[in-house]
Amino acid sequence: MSANTGSSNIGSSNTGSPSSRTGLFGRLASWSQRHRWGALLLWVVAVAAITVGSQAAGATYHNDFSLPGTDSQAAADLMEEHGSLQAGATVQIVFKNARGLSGDRAAIDGMLDEVRGLPSVADVQAPGTGSVSEDGTIGYATVTLGGSAEDVPSAHVTEIIDTAKAADGNGLQVELGGDAVRGAQEEGGGGAEGAGMLAALVILILLFGSLVAAAVPLVTALFAVGGAVGLIALASHMFTVADFTPPIMMLIGLGVGVDYALLIFYRYRHELRGGADPAAAARAALDAAGRTVFFAGCTVIIALLGLIVLGLGALQGVALAVALTVLVTMAASLTLLPALLAVFGGRIQRQVRKRGDRSRDDGWRRLATAVQRRPIPALLVAVAALLALSAPALDMRLGFADAGNDAPSTTTRQAYDLLAEGFGAGFSGPLVIVTEGPAAQLRPALEQTEGIAATTPPLPSKDGAVSTVIAFPDTAPQDEATAELVHTLRDDVLPALSQKTGADYLVGGPTAATQDFADSVSQRMPLFVAVVVGLSAVLLMVVFRSVLIPIKAALLNLLSIAAALGAVTLVFQDGRFGAQPGPVEAFIPVMIFAIVFGLSMDYEVFLVSRIHEEWERTGDPAHAVREGLAATGKVITAAAAIMIVVFAAFILSPSRMLQQFGLGLAVAVLLDAVVIRCLIVPAVMQLLGKHAWWLPAPVAKRLPRVALERPSGT
Numbered sequence: 001m002s003a004n005t006g007s008s009n010i011g012s013s014n015t016g017s018p019s020s021r022t023g024l025f026g027r028l029a030s031w032s033q034r035h036r037w038g039a040l041l042l043w044v045v046a047v048a049a050i051t052v053g054s055q056a057a058g059a060t061y062h063n064d065f066s067l068p069g070t071d072s073q074a075a076a077d078l079m080e081e082h083g084s085l086q087a088g089a090t091v092q093i094v095f096k097n098a099r100g101l102s103g104d105r106a107a108i109d110g111m112l113d114e115v116r117g118l119p120s121v122a123d124v125q126a127p128g129t130g131s132v133s134e135d136g137t138i139g140y141a142t143v144t145l146g147g148s149a150e151d152v153p154s155a156h157v158t159e160i161i162d163t164a165k166a167a168d169g170n171g172l173q174v175e176l177g178g179d180a181v182r183g184a185q186e187e188g189g190g191g192a193e194g195a196g197m198l199a200a201l202v203i204l205i206l207l208f209g210s211l212v213a214a215a216v217p218l219v220t221a222l223f224a225v226g227g228a229v230g231l232i233a234l235a236s237h238m239f240t241v242a243d244f245t246p247p248i249m250m251l252i253g254l255g256v257g258v259d260y261a262l263l264i265f266y267r268y269r270h271e272l273r274g275g276a277d278p279a280a281a282a283r284a285a286l287d288a289a290g291r292t293v294f295f296a297g298c299t300v301i302i303a304l305l306g307l308i309v310l311g312l313g314a315l316q317g318v319a320l321a322v323a324l325t326v327l328v329t330m331a332a333s334l335t336l337l338p339a340l341l342a343v344f345g346g347r348i349q350r351q352v353r354k355r356g357d358r359s360r361d362d363g364w365r366r367l368a369t370a371v372q373r374r375p376i377p378a379l380l381v382a383v384a385a386l387l388a389l390s391a392p393a394l395d396m397r398l399g400f401a402d403a404g405n406d407a408p409s410t411t412t413r414q415a416y417d418l419l420a421e422g423f424g425a426g427f428s429g430p431l432v433i434v435t436e437g438p439a440a441q442l443r444p445a446l447e448q449t450e451g452i453a454a455t456t457p458p459l460p461s462k463d464g465a466v467s468t469v470i471a472f473p474d475t476a477p478q479d480e481a482t483a484e485l486v487h488t489l490r491d492d493v494l495p496a497l498s499q500k501t502g503a504d505y506l507v508g509g510p511t512a513a514t515q516d517f518a519d520s521v522s523q524r525m526p527l528f529v530a531v532v533v534g535l536s537a538v539l540l541m542v543v544f545r546s547v548l549i550p551i552k553a554a555l556l557n558l559l560s561i562a563a564a565l566g567a568v569t570l571v572f573q574d575g576r577f578g579a580q581p582g583p584v585e586a587f588i589p590v591m592i593f594a595i596v597f598g599l600s601m602d603y604e605v606f607l608v609s610r611i612h613e614e615w616e617r618t619g620d621p622a623h624a625v626r627e628g629l630a631a632t633g634k635v636i637t638a639a640a641a642i643m644i645v646v647f648a649a650f651i652l653s654p655s656r657m658l659q660q661f662g663l664g665l666a667v668a669v670l671l672d673a674v675v676i677r678c679l680i681v682p683a684v685m686q687l688l689g690k691h692a693w694w695l696p697a698p699v700a701k702r703l704p705r706v707a708l709e710r711p712s713g714t
Helices: 024-034 036-057 071-081 102-116 154-165 179-184 192-208 211-235 245-273 278-309 313-355 362-373 375-395 411-423 442-447 480-501 510-544 548-573 588-618 621-652 656-693 697-702
Strands: 090-096 121-125 138-145 173-177 431-435 452-455 467-473 505-508
Touching: 024 036, 024 278, 024 313, 036 211, 036 313, 071 431, 071 505, 071 510, 090 102, 090 154, 090 411, 102 121, 102 138, 102 154, 138 411, 154 173, 154 179, 173 411, 179 411, 192 211, 192 245, 192 621, 211 245, 211 313, 245 278, 245 313, 245 588, 245 621, 245 656, 278 313, 278 510, 278 588, 313 588, 362 375, 362 621, 362 656, 375 548, 375 656, 431 442, 431 480, 431 510, 442 452, 442 467, 442 480, 467 480, 480 505, 480 510, 505 510, 510 548, 510 588, 548 588, 548 656, 588 621, 588 656, 621 656
Parallel strands: none
Antiparallel strands: 090 138, 090 173, 121 138, 431 467, 431 505, 452 467
């Protein structure tokens, strides 16, 4: 193998020499340093302009959970085409009086008359036969809106809530339910972003011993996140971007931004310790670690863009937004960071020289030596632990949180509980069966189906061409039995009825749509994983000119992701540690996979490139592993710690979706940086020895030669 396949990472000390050949990223650093104030001004003006423009234009975030080709989407389209009232979203106004509702009739009717005159209200059905519990203490009115829950302005829904709640009092309890009401109950970020940034700053100060040095990576990340959030707000006018996208962007942007800036900044400090002046140190840092950042960022972006190909409407906008965030973060690390280093380089240099050379940590070398002495036990124990944590993921149920997962104090949760108390557990998750043919035999067939508690008479559309029957399951919307009921209706009951009547039947409604989304994710996930893993493996094969290194990386990344999903399942699906039990959000697995796979490649490249360099220099595989871990262990652990605290801060968010996302990412990064990089990788590399760098000659001839980082001493 040629020397130019070696990687110069943290361990090289001659990268700042005048004889070194400067690569693209080094030249980019030189430009940013020469025009430091211009580069800073350009970033400030750009972020300010984007922020002002996005605030002036406003954001038009819109949730799109449509899934063309599914029964639930076909049912929704059919109802909308023929003017069925069931096509619009509904709001349930739920009443309870322990003494009975008969004495509250006048107050209820008066309030409902006011609701009828409110914007976006298409119809109001007062409590009557079938909508009052058997004991007469609980009842509900159905408010049909003039569009889907995503299309109706939240201000109109808030007006309905306020009008209905005005009737509360004198023994009458009034609560409201429905997706539109849940959407109007905006959840704040809970201070998660601020908590994450504060924790990251503390870790950076402990790592570098200087507030200025600690602030440089954090400021870089903040500029990147600020610019990305504004760009996505503007992009929401052209693309469908979900309303939960901004907090996810900030979550990823802060973690990845600090991580990327830290990898470059750590290399910069190493070059200063080696005697380089600040300008040469910045060029060397960008020319080396900058390429690792570029490779890792591209891997994340490729994985995220792969989500767009899945065709899951709700995910496409989120994937595009997060990919843009990573792109802006990468650009800030490669252009803004060198300018900041040029401004504060003198102060950082004095602080580094004062602290002395601590670039190598003997503790990491001792850890590598201990693992190398007993690689098989270390490997077996670590893999067994990850497999044990992954086991709960085998029983993962995908879905979406509903009002049953809301905080007990919210009106949607109160309405959910009252409806379950008065009408049964499945009342809040009805199934909507739609047909264009005769509906006379539909209701009897549904009532004879096990798992259905009650049905409504056929409800005709405005043009009379379509009929709808609403079926209420025995079980709650999130119960596994309800999902099985949907499949039973579609696979057995309705096809048999269709053979008798000649009519086609579609099962729709929010509960069926949730099941369709979960099924779509499950069906398309294997192809998505295969494409991302395959592409990443090819890239690693080109970079390291090895067959076994990419295979090892792919398997270990999959193992850490599986363990993270197992932890999410254990906490949120099984209800451990005080969490409300329920399904895992349907898009969490693919989003976690896309992001974690790219981040894992970041650490993989950072560690293995240093091991590769030592292997190229000495030809001693055991020595290469020890020196690679000694040189990179500290920065990998610090970078991981920052991402862990940023991600874990979102567990404090009031949003169940952000809680799951934060926990999954935090656990994945923790396991990847500690268990995999510090235990499994050294053990595997020790067992493979020189065979780790084996590449068949025919493949070697066809692969291009790519130096991930500039070779030293050229």
